[in-house]
Structure formats: C-alpha cells, structure tokens
Amino acid sequence: MYAVETKDLTKVFGSLVAVDKVSFTLEEGEIFGFLGPNGAGKTTTINMLTTLQKPTSGIAKVAGFDVVKESDKVRRSLGLVPQDLTVDEDLTGWENMMLQSKLYHVPSDVAKERAVVVLELVDLLDAVDRKVDTYSGGMRKRLELAEGLIHYPKVLFLDEPTLGLDVQTRSVMWQYIKRLREEQKMTIFLTTHYMDEADKLCDRIAIIDHGKIVTTGTPYQLKDDLGGDLIDLKLTDGAPDLTKILSSIPLIGDVKRNGASYRIRVRKGEEAVPDILEVIINMKLEVKSVSLEKPTLDQVYLNHTGRSLRDDQTHNQSEDAFRRRIQMRRSRA
Numbered sequence: 001m002y003a004v005e006t007k008d009l010t011k012v013f014g015s016l017v018a019v020d021k022v023s024f025t026l027e028e029g030e031i032f033g034f035l036g037p038n039g040a041g042k043t044t045t046i047n048m049l050t051t052l053q054k055p056t057s058g059i060a061k062v063a064g065f066d067v068v069k070e071s072d073k074v075r076r077s078l079g080l081v082p083q084d085l086t087v088d089e090d091l092t093g094w095e096n097m098m099l100q101s102k103l104y105h106v107p108s109d110v111a112k113e114r115a116v117v118v119l120e121l122v123d124l125l126d127a128v129d130r131k132v133d134t135y136s137g138g139m140r141k142r143l144e145l146a147e148g149l150i151h152y153p154k155v156l157f158l159d160e161p162t163l164g165l166d167v168q169t170r171s172v173m174w175q176y177i178k179r180l181r182e183e184q185k186m187t188i189f190l191t192t193h194y195m196d197e198a199d200k201l202c203d204r205i206a207i208i209d210h211g212k213i214v215t216t217g218t219p220y221q222l223k224d225d226l227g228g229d230l231i232d233l234k235l236t237d238g239a240p241d242l243t244k245i246l247s248s249i250p251l252i253g254d255v256k257r258n259g260a261s262y263r264i265r266v267r268k269g270e271e272a273v274p275d276i277l278e279v280i281i282n283m284k285l286e287v288k289s290v291s292l293e294k295p296t297l298d299q300v301y302l303n304h305t306g307r308s309l310r311d312d313q314t315h316n317q318s319e320d321a322f323r324r325r326i327q328m329r330r331s332r333a
Contacts, residue, residue: 001064003155004049004135009058011044014239020046020211023060026155027052031181033186033202037305040210042191043159049189050080050157063154064246075106079153079263081144083160089133093124093143096132097150111150118149122176138169145176156188162197168315170197177201195297205297216306223295227253227304229269230295233262233276234239234288260288269294 011019019041026032036042043325047053051071061066063077087096088102088314101111119125122142125222132140141161148156158177160316174197180186192198198205199219206216215222235242239260244254246264251272254265266272269292280287293299 001028002061003030004032004047005061005190006045006061007059009045009048009060010056011041011048011053011058011189014119019048019055022207022211022213024191024213024216025136026187028154029181029185029202030179030203030226031190031201032136033198033205034189034191034208035198035205035301036208037307040181040305042208044155045208046159046189046191047116050078068178069276072075074152077154079148079151079156080249081148081156081158081161083163083256085140085144087132087140087143092129092131093135094128095117095144097128097147098286100147101150106151114150114152115146118146119178121149122146138165138172138326141169141173142176144172149180149184152184153186155189157189157193160193161190162192162194170194174201195301199297207301215300220299222299222300225294226299227265228267228291228295229265229272230267230299231262231264232272232289232291232293233264235260235262235280236286236288239285242283243287245279246276249279251275 002025004024006025007018008022009023010017010021022041022045022193034042043278046055047056048067049062051067051074054068062074065073067074071314079328088099091099094115095113098108101108101115104281106114116125118131119128122145124139124142125147127135127139130280132143135143145158145161147287148158161175161177165173177188178201181188190202191197202219204216207214215225217225237260242255242262243255243257246252246262249272253267254262256263264272264276273290273292277287279292282288
C-alpha cells in the first residue's frame with residue numbers, strides 16, 4: 001500500500017483547470033518534495049490531499065483512505081504544518097499542544113505523554129511554560145511542527161517549513177525532519193523554495209507546472225537527465241548566430257541562443273570549453289564572459305518551468321511581508 005496515491009487527480013474552478021490529471025505515488029517512509037511556480041497547482045493539490053478541497057475528478061488516497069469517501073479517516077492519518085504560523089501567541093507552548101490534541105480528539109492522558117515526546121524531539125521542553133509571544137521565529141516553527149505530530153500521523157504534510165528562517169535554524173529543522181523519518185518511519189510530503197533543502201532532504205521530487213506533473217525522480221536522476229554540464233557563453237552584441245557551429249563541436253549536446261548569449265549542454269564541460277573558445281577566437285569574435293556549472297536542482301527547475309525557483313522565493317517573501325503588515329495593522333485595531 002502506498003502512503004499517498006493519486007490517479008488523474010483534477011480540480012477545476014470555473015474555466016480554470018488548476019490541477020490537471022495529476023498522478024503520483026509516495027512510498028511509506030519516503031520524503032517527497034513537491035515543487036512548482038506560484039499558481040502551478042501545488043496548494044490546490046495539497047488541499048485535496050488533506051481534504052480541504054474536493055477533487056473535481058480522479059482519485060486520491062492518503063494512508064490507504066480515499067480523500068472523498070473516507071475523509072475523516074484521512075484527517076486522522078495525516079498531520080499538516082502550514083506555511084503561515086497558526087500557533088496562539090497568547091497561550092504557552094504546552095497550552096498550544098493541549099489545544100491541538102483536543103482538535104484531534106487525542107485522550108488527555110495520551111496527549112500529555114505524546115506532547116513530552118514531540119516537544120523533546122524539537123528541543124522545546126525547556127520553553128513549554130512560556131507564552132509563545134516570547135518565542136523566536138525558529139521556536140514558533142518548531143512548535144508548529146510539534147503540533148502536527150501530537151496525534152502521531154502516518155503522513156506529514158510540510159508546507160514551506162523553513163521559509164523565512166536563517167540558515168542555522170533551517171539546518172536544525174532539517175535535522176528534525178530527518179529524525180522524523182528515521183525514528184518514526186513517517187512519510188513526509190514537503191513543499192519548499194530552497195533547492196539545497198530539496199536536494200538534501202528528499203528521496204524523490206515532483207515538479208508541477210500549469211497543473212501538470214512535468215517530471216518526477218530522485219534529485220540525482222533529475223540533475224543527470226539535464227544531459228551534463230552547463231556552459232553560459234556571452235559574446236559582444238551584433239555577433240553572428242553560432243548555434244550550428246557550436247552544435248558541431250564534439251561533446252556538445254544542446255545549444256540554446258538568446259541574442260548574443262548561449263546556454264550550452266555538454267557531457268564534459270572542462271574539455272569542451274577550450275574547444276568552444278578556440279572556434280570563437282579563430283572567427284575573430286570577442287567573448288564577454290564564459291562560465292561552467294555542474295547540474296543543480298535549480299537548473300532542473302528552470303529547464304522544466306522556464307523560471308528559477310529563486311524568483312518564486314522572492315515573490316513569496318514579498319507576499320509574506322505583506323501578510324505580516326496586514327496582521328500588524330489588525331492587531332493595532
């Protein structure tokens with residue numbers, strides 16, 4: 001049995017097909033990364049898997065339960081840590097945990113035992129009696145994670161769990177996520193805008209764009225599928241089109257031109273660069289810049305979506321700042 005399974009999962013809003021016949025599976029105990037541009041269908045897919053929205057058509061199962069026909073069983077089987085903080089700042093860490101346990105109908109005595117375990121997991125036992133408004137941003141994220149674990153879910157959905165955190169706190173959060181998989185044998189469905197996070201944490205990754213899954217595989221497979229190293233070459237403006245000439249050079253697999261700039265895929269970049277420069281020099285053309293990069297997940301993302309995940313991250317941070325300003329205004333009212 002798969003931990004998560006979808007087949008032709010579709011969601012339509014009027015004339016907009018937000019999710020278009022999406023099919024994928026998650027093995028039990030797997031960390032699965034779900035990436036895509038803003039508006040690609042990530043949130044809608046997660047909302048359907050967590051029973052917040054009903055599919056228009058198709059099938060989705062979580063922990064073996066149908067999200068439509070067995071929604072109550074699905075909710076009891078999953079944990080959800082949303083991108084926006086939902087912990088109550090006026091309550092202590094312990095009070096937040098007990099409130100969350102009641103929402104999941106966890107018996108009081110069981111909840112207290114589990115709260116100690118999960119709070120210890122995220123290193124918050126020493127702060128449980130403090131009000132959350134005294135917590136740092138990283139501590140609040142960790143409390144949010146602990147709340148999602150209070151009912152011992154089989155599948156944990158983490159939506160941007162480290163967004164806005166500093167590098168050191170992000171690294172600590174990675175350790176907690178790895179421990180969950182190793183110690184609790186938990187299946188984790190992760191969305192992130194950090195490529196290093198996806199590369200280090202995820203067993204497999206799926207990229208969704210325009211409502212469709214465009215590629216799925218391990219981080220290594222996805223990078224290897226790009227066809228080798230990437231050479232970025234820029235000539236002076238007005239230089240002739242060298243696409244055919246560059247494509248004829250040994251080791252070069254693909255050449256894409258944008259004005260005087262070229263993105264060149266090669267199997268052995270260190271060997272190909274001297275050959276490329278020799279051709280250009282012999283044609284008495286001037287090279288403004290040349291760089292060699294090894295394949296990265298950000299390049300995989302760019303190749304499949306046409307934009308960098310960093311661009312989406314900047315956009316999301318702007319939206320996050322806007323939400324914070326709205327929340328501050330409301331609190332002052």
